Amino acid sequence: MTTNASGAHSPVRRASLKMCGDCTLCCKVYEIEDFEKKPGKTCHNVRDEGGCGVWGLHPKACQEFKCLWLKHDDMDGRWRPDHAGFVMRLEGKGTVCIDVDHDRPNAWRREPYYSQLKAWSEVMPRNEGLVLVYAPEAMYVITPMEDLPLKAPKKGDVLETGMEDTLFGRRPYARVVPAREAKRSRDTEFHFHKRVG
Numbered sequence: 298m299t300t301n302a303s304g305a306h307s308p309v310r311r312a313s314l315k316m317c318g319d320c321t322l323c324c325k326v327y328e329i330e331d332f333e334k335k336p337g338k339t340c341h342n343v344r345d346e347g348g349c350g351v352w353g354l355h356p357k358a359c360q361e362f363k364c365l366w367l368k369h370d371d372m373d374g375r376w377r378p379d380h381a382g383f384v385m386r387l388e389g390k391g392t393v394c395i396d397v398d399h400d401r402p403n404a405w406r407r408e409p410y411y412s413q414l415k416a417w418s419e420v421m422p423r424n425e426g427l428v429l430v431y432a433p434e435a436m437y438v439i440t441p442m443e444d445l446p447l448k449a450p451k452k453g454d455v456l457e458t459g460m461e462d463t464l465f466g467r468r469p470y471a472r473v474v475p476a477r478e479a480k481r482s483r484d485t486e487f488h489f490h491k492r493v494g
């Protein structure tokens with residue numbers, strides 16, 4: 298997360314062509330258990346001029362985190378989290394998670410982002426991955442046909458998705474299985490790691 302604290306150097310290089318630059322959005326959207334930072338509140342260690350004020354001593358969770366934009370050279374500057382208004386990460390086997398800035402709850406609905414999320418969701422009916430949006434008001438499972446809102450899950454809950462036959466034809470469905478029931482379920486697929494809300 299973020300850049301180094303020296304101020305005398307360029308931001309830490311995180312991938313061959315990418316640097317965090319002025320972005321500090323992951324220092325805002327995520328919970329940091331080490332010092333009870335709540336999701337949506339910018340970490341008190343972010344310096345006014347940008348970067349982490351405790352670089353080198355920052356929590357392990359921060360040290361290990363790299364957003365998808367930072368990892369992928371083929372995502373251009375429009376996708377840098379502070380510009381886009383959300384942080385992207387991968388979870389499980391290819392699930393794309395969009396963690397939305399609490400102060401820009403509809404950022405993910407703008408273009409070119411929304412069309413791209415829909416395109417990525419095309420794999421969902423084949424169960425090859427999911428696109429999940431963690432917005433401040435709800436979590437959404439994005440599918441090519443519709444966006445399915447769900448209440449924010451608790452850690453350990455499991456997401457069940459699929460297609461079902463309805464009076465209106467074959468449609469996608471999604472539901473949260475509480476952790477206590479998930480142990481008995483044979484249809485569970487993805488474990489949540491609650492990051493926002």
Ligand code: SF4
Binds near residue numbers: 299321322
């Ligand atoms: S969200 Fe990504 S680009 Fe922004 S500070 Fe975090 S790791 Fe760097």
Ligand code: SF4
Binds near residue numbers: 298343344352355356
């Ligand atoms: S400790 Fe540093 S890297 Fe971690 S959230 Fe705070 S400012 Fe960001």
